[in-house]
Every structure is written in C-alpha cells, then in structure tokens.
Amino acid sequence: MDINQLRVNALKAVMAGASQKDFANQHGLDASYLSQILNGHRNLGEKAAANLEEKIGLAAGSLVSPARSEVSVPAKPGLSAIEQLKLSLSKVKGFSSEARDRIVAAAEEPDSGPTNFLPASLSGLRPTNDEILIPQYDIRAAMGHGQVPPDYTEVVRNLVVREEILREKGVTYTSAASLAMINGWGQSMEGTINDKDLVIVDKGVRDFVGEGIYVLTWHQELYIKRVMRLDEENYRLISDNQHYENQTARIDDVTIHAKVLFIWNGRKA
Structure with a gap:
C-alpha cells in the first residue's frame, strides 16, 4: 500500500x-x-x-x-x-x-422500515454470502443539461440484493464493493433511463471499456450518457432520447467515474 x-x-x-x-x-x-x-x-x-x-x-x-x-x-x-x-x-x-x-x-440505529432497504449506517447490516450490499449515494447525474458534481457524497440508504438476481439480469461487475446506486436526472436518456430512475453503476470502471452508458464529468458537469469512441481524440456522447442532440467531446476533457450496469426499473444498460 x-x-x-x-x-x-x-x-x-x-x-x-x-x-x-x-x-x-x-x-x-x-x-x-x-x-x-x-x-x-x-x-x-x-x-x-x-x-x-x-x-x-x-x-x-x-x-x-x-x-x-x-x-x-x-x-x-x-x-x-x-x-x-x-x-x-x-x-x-x-x-x-x-x-x-x-x-x-x-x-x-435499529433496522426498520421495508425489508429490502436498510439504514445508512452499515453497523447493523448482515448480508448473507449470496447477497450484495449496494449503497445508494446522494448524487444526481444529469441526462440533459449537466449537473455540477457535489462537494461531498453521502450514503442515503443501502439495498441488499441477491447476487443471483443480478446474474439472471446479465449484470457483470468488477467487484461487489464497486457497486453503487445513484439517480438519473432529466429526459435526454428517456426510453432507456427515465427521469429520477435509480441506476446501479460500477465504480471500478474508470476508463472507456467499449460502447456503453457511463457516469462522467465533462467541462466540470456530471452526466449519464451513452459513450462511443469516434477516434483517438474524441468521444461521441449519445442521448437515447432522439429529441436531444448528440455531442462530440475531446477525450482529454472527459473523466469517466463509473459504468451504468442496470436501471432499477428492470432494464439492463
């Protein structure tokens, strides 16, 4: 270390x-x-x-x-x-x-409320060997106009999900510890990710690993966009909603934070 x-x-x-x-x-x-x-x-x-x-x-x-x-x-x-x-x-x-x-x-803090959600404190969590704890962060990533990234991030709740459910959905990830949930915000990815949908992301993916949907910062604003590599110097930032224009971004101006794996409305990214 x-x-x-x-x-x-x-x-x-x-x-x-x-x-x-x-x-x-x-x-x-x-x-x-x-x-x-x-x-x-x-x-x-x-x-x-x-x-x-x-x-x-x-x-x-x-x-x-x-x-x-x-x-x-x-x-x-x-x-x-x-x-x-x-x-x-x-x-x-x-x-x-x-x-x-x-x-x-x-x-x-005791465990209370719906059984599928647990308190933000990790002290009382006891996921079994075939379950994964996924924290939901207080982050809104824009699908449209960019959101300014938050100064700090906090866990607002935790979701415990059976690993076999993710496998059944075809979700693969770098590690269970790299999984997180955030909110999409806006309409530019509508049809794939709707406004305020929760998405599961893999924070272990910090580089472009092929065409897909990523959480990224471009010109100091946070987005969820489908990303395609145009050439050695540029990405194409694609909005799945056809009413929004796609944009070309210099690779050097884009920072990838995570890859979107699954939308919490039953859709695989």
Missing part, C-alpha cells in the same frame, strides 16, 4: 464514521477538497497532510507518517463494538459531544 493510501486510511480512521460534510464543517475544511482526497481524486501529499494535522488537532506525524504512528485506538478485550466506537471518538480531538452522540446514535 502506497503512502497516499495509508494517509487516506488514517484520515478515515480519524473521522470515525462522521459524514464528510459534518467533519468538514467541524474543522473548517473545504468539503470539496476533503471529498477529492477520500475518493482518490487528489493525492494527500506531505505538506497537505501536515496542514490537516494542524487543522484537525492531531499529533504531528499522525497523517504524514501513518505507518509509524498510532491513529486508531487499539481494541480492548471485553468491550462491545459501541463501547469501542465511543472510546475511539473520545481520542479524536475537535469533536463536540453533540457530534460524538450523533455518530454513536447512527451506529445504534
């Missing part, structure tokens, strides 16, 4: 389950910058790590040299998971008692 990933893992341990928004607000951080670090879109260099240590109130070296420092609290025999969490939170500087209480409350 490289030093950047070690620093990111150390930062996640310090966050101790807090949302990116709450943690950024608590410590006066830029939420967009924090999101980029946690999602791997920006490296956490030595200078940046040192600045974060100072802002968060960590001991010098906690993030700069995480392999040689103890960021997380060692487990103590006899303590429950909730007690371990409370102990970990007590060691993190800068958290108010209210913030700690919210995190603990989320971890203690």
